[in-house]
Amino acid sequence: MRSWAIEIKDLWFSYNGHQVLQEVNLNVSEKEFLAILGPNGSGKTTLLKLMLGVLRPDKGSVRIFGEEPCKVVDRIGYVPQDTNVNKSFPISVFDTTLMGRLGHAKRSRRYSAHDRLMAQKALETVGMWEQRKRHIGKLSGGQRQRVFIARALAANPDILFMDEPTASVDREFQTELYEFLRELNKSVTILVVSHDLSVLSSYIKSVACVNQKLFYHDAAEITSEMLDMAYHCPVELVAHGLPHRVLRDHEDD
Amino acid sequence: MIEVLQFEFMRNALFAGLLASIACGIIGTLVVVNRIVFISGGIAHAAYGGVGIAFYFGLAPLLGIGGFSLFIAAIMAAVTIRSRHRSDTVIGALWAFGMALGVMLIDLTPGYNVDLMSYLFGSILTVPKSDLLLMLILDLVILATVVLFYKDFLAISFDEEFATAMGVPTRVLYFALLAMIALVVVMIVRVVGLILVIALLSIPSYISEKYSESMRTMMILSIIFSALFVMLGLWLSYSFNLTSGATIIMVAAAFFFLNPLFDRLANKHG
Numbered sequence A: 001m002r003s004w005a006i007e008i009k010d011l012w013f014s015y016n017g018h019q020v021l022q023e024v025n026l027n028v029s030e031k032e033f034l035a036i037l038g039p040n041g042s043g044k045t046t047l048l049k050l051m052l053g054v055l056r057p058d059k060g061s062v063r064i065f066g067e068e069p070c071k072v073v074d075r076i077g078y079v080p081q082d083t084n085v086n087k088s089f090p091i092s093v094f095d096t097t098l099m100g101r102l103g104h105a106k107r108s109r110r111y112s113a114h115d116r117l118m119a120q121k122a123l124e125t126v127g128m129w130e131q132r133k134r135h136i137g138k139l140s141g142g143q144r145q146r147v148f149i150a151r152a153l154a155a156n157p158d159i160l161f162m163d164e165p166t167a168s169v170d171r172e173f174q175t176e177l178y179e180f181l182r183e184l185n186k187s188v189t190i191l192v193v194s195h196d197l198s199v200l201s202s203y204i205k206s207v208a209c210v211n212q213k214l215f216y217h218d219a220a221e222i223t224s225e226m227l228d229m230a231y232h233c234p235v236e237l238v239a240h241g242l243p244h245r246v247l248r249d250h251e252d253d
Numbered sequence B: 001m002i003e004v005l006q007f008e009f010m011r012n013a014l015f016a017g018l019l020a021s022i023a024c025g026i027i028g029t030l031v032v033v034n035r036i037v038f039i040s041g042g043i044a045h046a047a048y049g050g051v052g053i054a055f056y057f058g059l060a061p062l063l064g065i066g067g068f069s070l071f072i073a074a075i076m077a078a079v080t081i082r083s084r085h086r087s088d089t090v091i092g093a094l095w096a097f098g099m100a101l102g103v104m105l106i107d108l109t110p111g112y113n114v115d116l117m118s119y120l121f122g123s124i125l126t127v128p129k130s131d132l133l134l135m136l137i138l139d140l141v142i143l144a145t146v147v148l149f150y151k152d153f154l155a156i157s158f159d160e161e162f163a164t165a166m167g168v169p170t171r172v173l174y175f176a177l178l179a180m181i182a183l184v185v186v187m188i189v190r191v192v193g194l195i196l197v198i199a200l201l202s203i204p205s206y207i208s209e210k211y212s213e214s215m216r217t218m219m220i221l222s223i224i225f226s227a228l229f230v231m232l233g234l235w236l237s238y239s240f241n242l243t244s245g246a247t248i249i250m251v252a253a254a255f256f257f258l259n260p261l262f263d264r265l266a267n268k269h270g
Helices: A044-052 A093-101 A113-125 A141-153 A171-184 A224-229 A235-239 B002-006 B008-033 B037-046 B048-057 B061-080 B088-108 B116-121 B129-148 B150-158 B160-165 B170-192 B194-210 B215-240 B244-269
Strands: A004-015 A018-029 A033-037 A059-064 A076-079 A159-163 A189-194 A206-211 A213-217
Touching: A004 A044, A004 A189, A018 A044, A018 A206, A033 A044, A044 A059, A044 A159, A044 A189, A044 B160, A076 A141, A076 B160, A093 A113, A093 A141, A093 B150, A113 A141, A141 A159, A141 A171, B002 B008, B008 B037, B008 B129, B008 B150, B008 B170, B008 B194, B008 B215, B037 B048, B037 B061, B037 B088, B037 B170, B037 B194, B048 B061, B048 B088, B048 B116, B061 B088, B061 B170, B116 B194, B129 B150, B129 B170, B150 B160, B150 B170, B150 B215, B160 B170, B170 B194, B170 B244, B194 B215, B194 B244, B215 B244
Parallel strands: A018 A213, A033 A189, A033 A206, A076 A159, A159 A189
Antiparallel strands: A004 A018, A004 A059, A206 A213
């Protein structure tokens, strides 16, 4: 039997009586680099939270490395969307990064020396070690996003979930980040939720489109079928001047 | 100030205020960073139902207040756990329900109860020694819980969703936090009363937040501010013969409103 990094079976989820996701099935193999696309409100972030065990499905199951998400917290790295950060919260860059070690650290214990070392390495990787003592609220959006990426890397994850990781960072860091992710992808499964494929397209190995239902394609291209079924989804892709190889030519079919 | 300390009630009052400040600083910080000031207000006011229960059934008042506010805190936690910021109607209803229950039970209790006002507005000058011991124990319980689970409380306060994804038992900690608020209410009732609890929980921590680089510093600073307000308030209430609870809160409120002015002046000179 093949072991999947992510295995979702017949998943349904509704919120306040509103059906957000239905009939979602997805198998992602290890060391995959998957992009999940979809318009705003399509349920892509919800799907991510279901995979992380933050939300529970109404029906169906989610397995990460064959286990329930809560059983493999020490193998998960997570970069949430940079939207509702409490900017007046009294916390330093370093203490924020340490939170990435929560899945490894024991309850009712302090972080260990090893946890601190991992946090330091992660901050060095994203070039924020010099800023470690700064207040998280005093950083720019891009700097804060680097810290959140460091926080996920500090977990030394086997699978990395990222929700719009490049929404607030500059182009230069975007490219730098994806080059780094390509290197990381040699040993780590990566899943990126985005509404913009323009930069992502040359790094990913497969795509899934979400719009209540999920359409998966085991290659870095969007089929015309997916286009039709999740019609909203690729509009932004086209608008951003997507590299040609991602969109399959309609006439060739 | 020193000569008033020759009175035992004045010494007890000062100790009670300082012990309450420790709990207020620690839990108040968590209340402010989690933005659950309204929930805390609800628990504190609903605790009046506990006063009613204690009088009606002839229990010790602090036992009634403690038990009932823990009960209300558990309901509040269950109701608000999903959407913390959008449950204000339920919180308001529980708030009023607790107070109404208290008033009715006291109506039904035969006899005349003189010191009811002391539960609403505090009676720090009549704190007995036994209460000081209870406050010390509650302080230690709260301190131990927060020190032991500091990184987990920090994580759920800063980014609850991330904490959940990393396997932190978010729900358990949230219930524990609200339970600790109920314990703090028991402690502060003597000092400033049920109605004014919310000020001592929120004002010191709110002022401290701006000057703090970490949640730990914010807690320590809040304890210092809280203790300062209690001591100044006690001294003023003694000097001008005013109700001590209200005077303590008035000092806190004065700092709260004048603080932005101080900051502006400091910035101009700095």
